[in-house]
Amino acid sequence: MKKIPGNKMIYNGKIIFNKKINNLFYHLKIIVNNFNPKPGQFINLLIDESFQPFLRKPFSIFNYASNKLEIIYKVVGKGTEKLCLKKPGEIVNFIGPLGNSYIDFLNENNLNKYNYYLIAGGSGIASLNFLANWLKRKNINFKLFYGSKTKKEIIFYNKYKKIDTKFSTDDGSAGYKGLITDLIKKEIKNNLIIFACGPESMLHCLSKMNFFKSNIKLYASFEAYMGCGFGVCLSCVVPVKNNNDFEYKRVCADGPVFELKSLIL
Numbered sequence: 375m376k377k378i379p380g381n382k383m384i385y386n387g388k389i390i391f392n393k394k395i396n397n398l399f400y401h402l403k404i405i406v407n408n409f410n411p412k413p414g415q416f417i418n419l420l421i422d423e424s425f426q427p428f429l430r431k432p433f434s435i436f437n438y439a440s441n442k443l444e445i446i447y448k449v450v451g452k453g454t455e456k457l458c459l460k461k462p463g464e465i466v467n468f469i470g471p472l473g474n475s476y477i478d479f480l481n482e483n484n485l486n487k488y489n490y491y492l493i494a495g496g497s498g499i500a501s502l503n504f505l506a507n508w509l510k511r512k513n514i515n516f517k518l519f520y521g522s523k524t525k526k527e528i529i530f531y532n533k534y535k536k537i538d539t540k541f542s543t544d545d546g547s548a549g550y551k552g553l554i555t556d557l558i559k560k561e562i563k564n565n566l567i568i569f570a571c572g573p574e575s576m577l578h579c580l581s582k583m584n585f586f587k588s589n590i591k592l593y594a595s596f597e598a599y600m601g602c603g604f605g606v607c608l609s610c611v612v613p614v615k616n617n618n619d620f621e622y623k624r625v626c627a628d629g630p631v632f633e634l635k636s637l638i639l
Contacts, residue, residue, distance in 0.1 A: 383469070387468070391462055396528075396529065401446055406442075410471070412477055413475055414474065414505060415470065415472060415475055416472050418431070418604075419445075421453045427451070432626070433447055434501035436500050472604055473625075473627065473631070477505070477508065479567075479593050479631065491518075491568045492517070492569050493568060493570040494571055496573060499520060501595045502518070502570075518534060519542070521541070521553060522543055524547050524548075526547070531548065542557045558580070562585070592634040596625055597625070598610040603626050610624055614632065614636045
C-alpha cells in the first residue's frame with residue numbers, strides 16, 4: 375500500500391475467487407487489508423503490466439467486509455477478457471477507494487425520517503448492493519428494485535428475493551414484465567430518498583418523472599469512461615446545471631454519485 379497524488383492509495387490484494395455467476399457476469403473477491411470504502415465508491419484496477427489495456431479499469435465496489443473486497447463485472451473488451459482468467463492466489467493492484475458515496479448525501483442522525491428506494495438497472499446492482507448491506511447493518515428499512523432483460527441475467531436472484539426485492543424483466547421471466555421505471559411509477563410515496571444506478575436511459579426516464587414535487591430526493595451513480603480515476607486527466611466530465619447555465623463535473627472525483635436533477639442527460 376502506498377500513496378499517490380491526491381492522497382489516494384494503491385493496494386495489492388490476493389484473489390480468493392474469480393468465477394462466472396451467470397451467462398453475463400463474473401464475481402471477483404480479494405483479500406485486502408487497511409481498506410475503508412463507503413457504498414457508491416469504486417476502485418481503478420490494473421489488469422496487467424502490458425499495453426492492452428493501457429489504462430486501469432474502474433469497477434464499483436459490490437461489497438467490503440472483514441478485509442474482503444468484492445466486485446462484479448462483465449467481459450466486454452480486452453481488459454475484462456484478461457481479468458476473467460485470473461486465478462485464486464494471484465495478486466491484483468488497484469487504486470481506491472475513489473469518488474464520493476451515497477451516504478455522503480445522508481444525515482446519519484435522522485436516517486429513520488425517510489423511506490428509501492434503491493433502483494438498479496442491469497449491472498447497476500454492482501454499486502447498490504454495498505449500500506443495501508450498509509442500510510441493513512443500520513437496521514434501516516428500504517426497498518430494492520432490480521430491472522434486467524431476463525431472469526438469467528439477474529445477479530444472485532435467490533439472495534435478493536429473500537429481502538423482498540421488486541424485480542422487473544423485459545421478457546417477464548421474473549417479476550413485473552416491462553421496464554423498472556414503469557414499476558417504480560406504481561410505488562412512489564412521499565418523504566422518499568431514491569438511490570439509482572443503471573443505464574443512462576433509465577436515469578433519464580427517472581429524471582422526467584416529477585419526483586421532486588412531493589419531498590422526494592433522487593440521487594444517481596453515473597458511469598463514464600475515465601483514465602486516472604482521481605480527477606487529474608479530465609476524461610470523465612459530465613455537464614451539470616449551474617443556475618441558468620451549466621458546468622462540467624468530474625465523474626471520478628466530484629461523483630460518481632450526483633443529485634439526479636443536477637445532471638444534464
